[in-house]
Amino acid sequence: MKVIVAGFSKTGTKTLAAALRELDxxxxxFVDHFWYHEKEWKKIFSKGGSIDDFKQMYQDIDVVTDGPSYLFWEEIHKAFPEAKIILTVRDEDSWCESALELYRRIRTHPGFIISCFSPIGWKMSRFLQMTIMAMHGVLESYPFTFNSHLNxxxxxxxxxxxxxxxxxxxPKEKLLVYNVETGWEPLCNFLGKDIPDKSFPQSDFMHDPNLSHPFIDRLQRELLIVVYLLVVIIAFGVMSVSCNCF
Structure with missing residues (x-):
């Protein structure tokens, strides 16, 4: 582990993740935490965890960011004391507006709602619910949160x-307080990296054109199966009605 990103979601964590990937x-x-370590995180949320848990989960990973890892930045740093910490920050008013909009979009976005009809999508929604509960102390029953308690x-x-x-x-000597709007220079100086000869990346949770992940592949396969089963059921129902008419 080389870097722990401790900033809340919607403080530029997706953009920072893209920049860190550009730096190799x-x-x-979030999706990786769910896909690779859902069982471990469920244990941490329900029963608690240990330093050894975090060592086992992330010993071969360079950077952790986004929920739920930023909630446990301190414990992860105890597991990897040589890691640097980046606290992403943003104007509070702007952050709050963006966070409220994100949660509204999650509740109402057709793609997210449809995804919950697959087994893996439903598990993801439960994982998101646990993360929000740990983050804000509020229970959101995704995907059926008609009256949100997030205010x-x-x-x-x-x-x-x-x-x-x-x-x-x-630890002050290991901490960078960072706004992604400042771009490459403070980030690369902190990490001891050369500044890339390219624009600083931009990324967004709901509109990532490069979104590719085993979770997405699994979700798409399961949704195709669900659609196929629905078509078969509907066709069988139509045939049964037709037969009863004669």
Whole structure:
């Protein structure tokens, strides 16, 4: 483990992950945490974890970012004390507006709702629910959250507490407080990397043109099976009705 990204989602973590990949780091973000370590995270959420758990989970990974890893940045750093810590930050008003919009889109986005009709998509929705509960202390019953309990007061409180705790407790010599709008220079200087001769990347949770992952492949296969079964059931139903008419 070389870098622990401790910043909340919607503070530029997806953009930073893309930048770190450009710098040849292997990065695990939310989908990777779910895909590779769902069972371990369920144990951590329900029963607690240990330093050895984090060592086993991430010993061969360069960077962890996004939920739920940033909630446990301190424990992960104890497992990998030589790792550097990046606290991504953003104007609080802008962050809160963006976070509320993200959660609204998750509740209403057709792709996310449809994905929950597959076994792996449903498991992902439960994983997201556990992460939000740990992050904000609010239970969101995805994908059927018609009356969300995530509000501005809850979000601001959790954002401030998390940011301040990290600022006060992360080793100062290993910490970079970073805004992705500042681009390559402070990031590369902190990591001891040459500045790439290319534009700083931009990425977004819901609109990533390069989204490719084993989870997506599995989800697509399962949804095709679900659609096929629905077609068969509907066809069988139509045939049964037709036969009864004669």
């Amino acid at each position: 780091y292997e990065v695990y973000d 501005e007061m809850v979000l601001r409180k959790s954002y401030r507490q998390h940011t301040q705790y990290c600022l006060q407790n992360a």
